[in-house]
């Protein structure tokens with residue numbers, strides 16, 4: 271019955287790989303190109319109007335953060 275075991279092992283392996291990819295995607299955080307803040311529930315990112323990358327949806331907070339960071 272080694273075939274059955276192999277199939278089970280392959281399934282387990284595929285599951286582990288899928289799990290790992292999910293975790294990596296969770297960990298890979300996008301950063302705002304304007305102020306450099308990491309994307310989170312509090313600071314959702316959207317596409318920058320100039321197409322230069324992800325930037326804060328909340329533009330006012332973003333600009334305040336950038337002003338504070340450049341000081």
Ligand SMILES: [Zn+2]
Pocket residue numbers: 302303304305306307325326331332333335
């Ligand atoms: Zn920002």
